[in-house]
Amino acid sequence: MTEETKATTHFGEDVFGDEAIRTYLSKDTAKKLQATIREGKPLDPSIAGEVAHGIRHWAMDRGATHYTHWFLPMTGSTAEKHDSFLELKEGEPIMQFSGKNLIVGEPDASSFPSGGIRSTFEARGYTAWDPTSPAFIKRHSNGATLCIPTAFCAYTGESLDKKTPLLRSMQALDKSLKRLMKLFGRAEAHTACTLGAEQEYFLVDNEYWKRRPDLVLTGRTLFGAAPAKGQQLEDHYFGTIPNRVLSFMNDVERELWKLGIPAKTRHNEVAPAQFELAPQFEELNLASDHNMLVMDTLRTVAERHGLKCLLHEKPYAGVNGSGKHNNWSVAYGGKNLLDPGTDPHENAVFLTMLCAVIEAVDKHADLLRASVAGAGNDHRLGANEAPPAVISIYVGDQLAEVLDRLENPKSAKREEKGSLKIGVDTLPAIPKDATDRNRTSPFAFTGNKFEFRAPGSSVCCSGPMTVLNTIVAEAVDRIADELEASGAAGKAKPGEHTAAFHNALQKILQSSLKAHKRVVFNGNGYEAEWPKEAARRGLPNAPDTPSALAALAKKENIALFEKYGVMTKRELNSRHEIFLEEYAKKVRIEGACARDIASEMLLPAVRAEYLETAQALDTAAKVGVASGTAALKESLEELGDGLDAAKSEVKTLEAALGSDDEAATIAAMTALRSTLDKLERKVADSRWPLPKYSEMLFLY
Numbered sequence: 001m002t003e004e005t006k007a008t009t010h011f012g013e014d015v016f017g018d019e020a021i022r023t024y025l026s027k028d029t030a031k032k033l034q035a036t037i038r039e040g041k042p043l044d045p046s047i048a049g050e051v052a053h054g055i056r057h058w059a060m061d062r063g064a065t066h067y068t069h070w071f072l073p074m075t076g077s078t079a080e081k082h083d084s085f086l087e088l089k090e091g092e093p094i095m096q097f098s099g100k101n102l103i104v105g106e107p108d109a110s111s112f113p114s115g116g117i118r119s120t121f122e123a124r125g126y127t128a129w130d131p132t133s134p135a136f137i138k139r140h141s142n143g144a145t146l147c148i149p150t151a152f153c154a155y156t157g158e159s160l161d162k163k164t165p166l167l168r169s170m171q172a173l174d175k176s177l178k179r180l181m182k183l184f185g186r187a188e189a190h191t192a193c194t195l196g197a198e199q200e201y202f203l204v205d206n207e208y209w210k211r212r213p214d215l216v217l218t219g220r221t222l223f224g225a226a227p228a229k230g231q232q233l234e235d236h237y238f239g240t241i242p243n244r245v246l247s248f249m250n251d252v253e254r255e256l257w258k259l260g261i262p263a264k265t266r267h268n269e270v271a272p273a274q275f276e277l278a279p280q281f282e283e284l285n286l287a288s289d290h291n292m293l294v295m296d297t298l299r300t301v302a303e304r305h306g307l308k309c310l311l312h313e314k315p316y317a318g319v320n321g322s323g324k325h326n327n328w329s330v331a332y333g334g335k336n337l338l339d340p341g342t343d344p345h346e347n348a349v350f351l352t353m354l355c356a357v358i359e360a361v362d363k364h365a366d367l368l369r370a371s372v373a374g375a376g377n378d379h380r381l382g383a384n385e386a387p388p389a390v391i392s393i394y395v396g397d398q399l400a401e402v403l404d405r406l407e408n409p410k411s412a413k414r415e416e417k418g419s420l421k422i423g424v425d426t427l428p429a430i431p432k433d434a435t436d437r438n439r440t441s442p443f444a445f446t447g448n449k450f451e452f453r454a455p456g457s458s459v460c461c462s463g464p465m466t467v468l469n470t471i472v473a474e475a476v477d478r479i480a481d482e483l484e485a486s487g488a489a490g491k492a493k494p495g496e497h498t499a500a501f502h503n504a505l506q507k508i509l510q511s512s513l514k515a516h517k518r519v520v521f522n523g524n525g526y527e528a529e530w531p532k533e534a535a536r537r538g539l540p541n542a543p544d545t546p547s548a549l550a551a552l553a554k555k556e557n558i559a560l561f562e563k564y565g566v567m568t569k570r571e572l573n574s575r576h577e578i579f580l581e582e583y584a585k586k587v588r589i590e591g592a593c594a595r596d597i598a599s600e601m602l603l604p605a606v607r608a609e610y611l612e613t614a615q616a617l618d619t620a621a622k623v624g625v626a627s628g629t630a631a632l633k634e635s636l637e638e639l640g641d642g643l644d645a646a647k648s649e650v651k652t653l654e655a656a657l658g659s660d661d662e663a664a665t666i667a668a669m670t671a672l673r674s675t676l677d678k679l680e681r682k683v684a685d686s687r688w689p690l691p692k693y694s695e696m697l698f699l700y
């Protein structure tokens with residue numbers, strides 16, 4: 001194996017991790033910094049200067065001339081504003097980076113969306129170092145920049161970013177779990193939420209992309225007839241990865257490994273030209289930052305290969321959209337709480353967590369739905385092969401039976417002896433192979449983790465994960481409340497639970513399950529019957545972004561976020577406003593783009609075809625030829641009807657845009673598209689100005 005191909009050689013070389021800390025900092029400082037990182041504690045200000053000095057030397061050794069506080073503003077992407085290390089001291093140039101530069105920044109960030117939290121005249125925003133996500137080097141063709149992951153907040157302390165609420169939600173869950181685990185007799189430990197984010201994306205040749213103003217401006221195709229071949233044969237999924245794509249993937253992985261991102265799995269996805277990258281899971285905050293870097297890297301490396309990486313949720317109609325499956329779990333003291341254990345005690349913890357998640361998801365399905373809402377994902381949720389907009393949980397048949405036994409121990413049929421009762425334990429045994437392969441559920445238990453599949457491919461993981469942590473914290477707390485009230489908890493030593501404890505626990509879980517099992521759905525989520533059944537069960541089904549986002553304004557949801565210190569009412573209101581505005585803007589941009597493409601590119605092509613056909617008819621009449629004229633006439637009529645329809649649809653679209661009506665804009669765009677997609681098949685291929693689906697999806 002060459003040095004170049006050994007992933008371990010370069011893994012993390014552009015990250016200020018353990019090795020760099022040991023090399024560039026004194027022993028004492030290194031120890032203090034490592035403790036800060038491990039325990040997520042605030043940095044000891046007395047070491048800030050030395051840490052900054054060490055980081056600068058490390059970064060300069062890697063070619064960095066600049067540094068930036070790297071943060072996640074509410075735009076949904078990452079933000080960076082570079083400053084050089086260069087300073088003039090009495091006219092002499094020196095390189096400098098102080099402890100203060102490391103810990104806080106004050107970008108003039110007045111143009112970031114704040115949803116009314118910060119008006120431009122008091123535009124100060126602060127970035128604060130998040131030592132739990134290590135500094136890294138971002139390289140470009142002739143230089144490099146030191147990036148310091150930070151949280152971004154207003155002068156008043158209110159969060160203006162996507163990282164802060166995530167960190168707060170992790171703290172909230174940690175607190176609730178510490179309480180619950182104590183009742184289980186476990187020694188106090190650190191909670192680690194874990195995330196493995198599977199990233200789906202499309203690739204398209206840069207030359208096609210440049211000729212598609214819709215892709216350039218909106219990230220998705222607003223026109224395009226379905227090609228003769230789409231994904232019917234399902235021959236792309238897990239197929240041989242095309243050579244050009246494979247070399248792109250190799251480059252991506254090499255970059256990611258350098259950044260300490262454990263890219264692990266790569267494969268073709270279901271739709272043509274669709275692919276997936278999955279890293280090995282990591283602690284949530286780091287994994288969430290890493291996913292932002294994964295998206296960034298996919299985009300920049302694609303350029304080098306003459307490709308464009310499309311991260312939009314639905315770049316093409318008629319084939320699968322792209323998601324970002326958030327595999328989430330939670331470990332306590334290094335042990336995954338969603339791993340069904342081997343002994344009764346571990347089983348009890350597992351079942352408690354399982355019930356807590358079911359309760360949380362049922363109670364707050366609206367918030368989970370809101371966390372994945374967006375103009376792009378609206379085209380995906382509920383569409384072909386995407387999880388439906390109804391949030392339900394899949395646990396698999398085996399686990400469903402376990403839950404059934406838990407809820408109704410008497411009526412349950414006892415299979416093999418020992419599988420139901422274990423010693424004094426009244427809780428059922430868990431089959432070890434309780435994994436499932438159901439792909440149609442938005443929220444599936446997959447062996448030792450939950451896979452939230454509703455998030456769209458372009459989303460920042462922090463939104464959905466913040467909601468999940470918070471709602472699970474609440475359910476865990478509620479169970480802890482009842483356990484405490486039962487008086488049966490906290491008396492036993494670890495591993496020695498009394499029958500009274502398990503009886504109390506069983507009762508609590510039984511009533512939780514009774515109240516919330518309606519959210520468990522083990523059938524096929526793609527079936528037309530499911531939304532109807534879901535409605536009968538009273539599960540919410542928000543079909544679009546504005547209706548989904550309404551959850552953020554509900555009194556009980558505001559109270560929940562406030563109670564857990566994750567977001568204040570003002571912060572939540574601001575987010576609601578930002579998301580609604582982002583949605584409206586995106587729809588308006590799409591509407592305007594569709595209007596322009598139709599008026600300036602497609603209708604002229606149809607008119608030219610019309611003219612040519614009319615001239616042919618004219619010529620035929622002049623020379624007195626009758627054959628062919630029937631066909632020509634029919635074509636002319638079809639083209640003419642299409643022109644008439646499209647023209648009036650453009651007017652409708654224009655009116656919708658003028659009245660700022662998003663629903664009307666979407667309806668008008670859909671109608672216009674349908675007319676023009678039909679016309680695409682009636683106009684000579686050589687004349688059609690947009691690259692076609694058959695080219696973009698298959699030629700790369």
Ligand code: ADP
Pocket residue numbers: 194195196197198265278279280281282327328329330336446448449451
């Ligand atoms: P698939 O769902 O496609 O079968 P895998 O089983 O490979 O995919 O896992 C998907 C993702 O789940 C990977 O990123 C993996 O690291 C992650 N994962 C595995 N265990 C956990 C866990 N305990 N917590 C969070 N993510 C996990």
Ligand code: MG
Pocket residue numbers: 198325451
């Ligand atoms: Mg998966």
